[in-house]
Amino acid sequence: MKTIIAEHLIKTYDKGAVRALDDLSLDVTEGTVLSVLGPNGAGKTTTVRILATLLKPDSGNAQVAGIDVIKHPDKVRELIGLSGQYAAVDETLTGWDNLVMFGRLYHLGKQQSINRANELLERFSLTESARRPIKTYSGGMRRRLDLAASLIVQPKVLFLDEPTTGLDPRGRMEMWGVIEELVKGGVTLLLTTQYLEEADQLADEIAVIDRGIVIARGTSDLLKRQVGGERLEVTVENHQLAETTQIIEKISGQSAQIDAALRKISAPVSTGSTALIEALRALDEVGIHPLDIGLKRPSLDDVFLSLTGHVAEEAVAEPVKKKRRAKK
Amino acid sequence: MKYVLSDSFVITKRQILQLARIPELLIFSTIQPVMFVLLFRFVFGGSISTDQPGGYVQLLMPGIFVQTVAFTLAATASGLAEDMKKGLIDRFRSLPISRGALVIGRTFGDALLNILVLVVMAIAGVAVGWRPTSGFMRISLGFLFLFAFGYALSWIGIYVGLVVQDARVVQNVGFLVTFPMTFLSNAFAPTTGMPKALQYVAEWNPVSSMVAACRQLFGLKNKFGATATSWPSQHPLATSLLYMIVLMAIFVPLSIRKYANTSS
Numbered sequence: 361m362k363t364i365i366a367e368h369l370i371k372t373y374d375k376g377a378v379r380a381l382d383d384l385s386l387d388v389t390e391g392t393v394l395s396v397l398g399p400n401g402a403g404k405t406t407t408v409r410i411l412a413t414l415l416k417p418d419s420g421n422a423q424v425a426g427i428d429v430i431k432h433p434d435k436v437r438e439l440i441g442l443s444g445q446y447a448a449v450d451e452t453l454t455g456w457d458n459l460v461m462f463g464r465l466y467h468l469g470k471q472q473s474i475n476r477a478n479e480l481l482e483r484f485s486l487t488e489s490a491r492r493p494i495k496t497y498s499g500g501m502r503r504r505l506d507l508a509a510s511l512i513v514q515p516k517v518l519f520l521d522e523p524t525t526g527l528d529p530r531g532r533m534e535m536w537g538v539i540e541e542l543v544k545g546g547v548t549l550l551l552t553t554q555y556l557e558e559a560d561q562l563a564d565e566i567a568v569i570d571r572g573i574v575i576a577r578g579t580s581d582l583l584k585r586q587v588g589g590e591r592l593e594v595t596v597e598n599h600q601l602a603e604t605t606q607i608i609e610k611i612s613g614q615s616a617q618i619d620a621a622l623r624k625i626s627a628p629v630s631t632g633s634t635a636l637i638e639a640l641r642a643l644d645e646v647g648i649h650p651l652d653i654g655l656k657r658p659s660l661d662d663v664f665l666s667l668t669g670h671v672a673e674e675a676v677a678e679p680v681k682k683k684r685r686a687k688k
Numbered sequence: 689m690k691y692v693l694s695d696s697f698v699i700t701k702r703q704i705l706q707l708a709r710i711p712e713l714l715i716f717s718t719i720q721p722v723m724f725v726l727l728f729r730f731v732f733g734g735s736i737s738t739d740q741p742g743g744y745v746q747l748l749m750p751g752i753f754v755q756t757v758a759f760t761l762a763a764t765a766s767g768l769a770e771d772m773k774k775g776l777i778d779r780f781r782s783l784p785i786s787r788g789a790l791v792i793g794r795t796f797g798d799a800l801l802n803i804l805v806l807v808v809m810a811i812a813g814v815a816v817g818w819r820p821t822s823g824f825m826r827i828s829l830g831f832l833f834l835f836a837f838g839y840a841l842s843w844i845g846i847y848v849g850l851v852v853q854d855a856r857v858v859q860n861v862g863f864l865v866t867f868p869m870t871f872l873s874n875a876f877a878p879t880t881g882m883p884k885a886l887q888y889v890a891e892w893n894p895v896s897s898m899v900a901a902c903r904q905l906f907g908l909k910n911k912f913g914a915t916a917t918s919w920p921s922q923h924p925l926a927t928s929l930l931y932m933i934v935l936m937a938i939f940v941p942l943s944i945r946k947y948a949n950t951s952s
Contacts, residue, residue: 414778440782453709461701464698465783467784510779
């Protein structure tokens with residue numbers, strides 16, 4: 361059963377000048393995790409905002425748990441949890457204040473709101489900081505509290521919009537642990553991210569989006585195979601570029617990409633560290649000692665390059681302020 | 689719909705908690721009006737001559753009361769804009785709460801703050817010689833008027849906050865509206881000193897009507913300038929009431945609709 365369905369969503373801003381979503385469709389099977397992967401401005405946040413009833417599309421349909429998002433936003437709001445890019449909590453209040461307040465706004469009774477707040481604080485290891493204002497929290501703690509706030513009524517469907525953007529590695533690992541726990545509990549999760557690694561770690565399925573449309577979809581293995589898996593990257597002196605390229609292409613069996621400015625040659629390989637050793641030996645035989653050599657796992661940039669032929673751009677950034685002003 | 693009030697109260701409670709967590713906010717929002725009382729009383733009070741028994745301070749206090757509650761407009765607007773900025777508004781809007789609770793709750797919170805501010809100012813006024821003479825009932829009615837006026841203006845503030853959305857810009861817009869509104873009136877000086885055209889503007893300014901109404905309720909006689917025969921001059925109580933009703937009738941539905949449509 362599909363718990364989240366989006367069909368042919370179109371959303372423009374500034375009277376059509378910016379096409380945030382350009383016929384975007386996706387769906388998520390009950391109890392699974394879909395990661396929407398894409399660069400800034402690809403339409404990730406717009407998609408989440410539409411599905412979470414915060415934004416109306418210009419056209420298209422969306423359903424959450426069988427309920428039409430556009431026609432019955434109130435009913436959808438009772439079922440979903442949303443945690444955004446920015447911790448959407450009151451910074452001057454304490455963590456406890458916030459959770460109790462949100463509990464009341466979900467119309468839990470006073471005592472129930474308090475109990476639920478204590479439970480969630482405990483679960484997200486925030487009990488010690490419960491009575492401190494949020495503004496004293498670290499980035500990771502804020503996100504955890506924000507996530508806790510979206511779980512007050514144990515939502516069937518959860519939307520997490522870039523839950524780890526801006527977190528340090530430790531905060532990111534903690535967040536991943538928390539999200540993995542949630543998924544075990546059977547929630548249907550739609551998660552957006554800029555990091556392939558994150559999608560890899562958390563998602564059952566990945567939808568890659570660019571310029572408002574899904575350009576690829578499948579499991580992380582499938583996508584990586586499309587990208588070509590690992591690449592061998594070598595940096596050498598200028599005069600060694602041509603010779604090195606030949607050697608690398610021979611090992612790879614495919615044509616190499618050459619970045620003359622960075623004096624870097626890269627090519628896809630399928631044999632992992634064996635290819636690395638081969639390359640080092642072959643280069644050593646001709647007396648080339650690379651400045652740098654290594655195996656690179658595919659990054660989001662690679663996925664993009666491979667799928668769209670262009671590098672992920674930051675330029676089409678979603679104008680947050682303008683978005684809010686948009687009326688429809 | 690049955691949750692409109694209870695949801696609004698939760699939001700109001702949030703504002704009270706904020707004040708409790710940042711007591712400086714409360715201290716400064718009460719110090720400012722007290723400072724105005726002292727400044728006007730002792731800086732202008734000496735040079736504005738009046739035959740008012742009890743002196744200028746009797747005329748001044750209603751003016752300062754009205755000015756202070758008029759500033760609610762800016763306070764409400766910037767408070768709301770602050771929330772919009774932080775993305776907190778998205779969380780509120782993704783909750784199954786009643787439409788409008790967030791803005792209604794904020795107007796309640798600012799109204800509560802106004803009560804406190806009015807009390808503090810009244811005490812400061814009495815300390816510097818303000819002596820209303822009209823008896824308990826009429827004085828209370830005067831404060832009720834002030835309270836209601838602040839509440840009505842806070843709905844304009846909601847609308848400004850929703851439209852402008854940037855807390856710093858909102859501050860400026862708030863001052864741009866409230867400063868001329870409060871000074872282009874009879875609040876601090878008789879309008880007779882103004883150019884004739886401005887006298888008419890001042891006479892029809894809701895702040896003037898409010899100040900005149902309060903003076904009347906606090907037991908003072910109103911003295912008017914060139915426009916003394918105009919309707920608002922003759923009926924300040926009715927005019928003030930009418931202004932409040934009209935403002936609310938326009939801005940409450942406008943703001944709630946604007947809120948429902950914002951970012952959706």
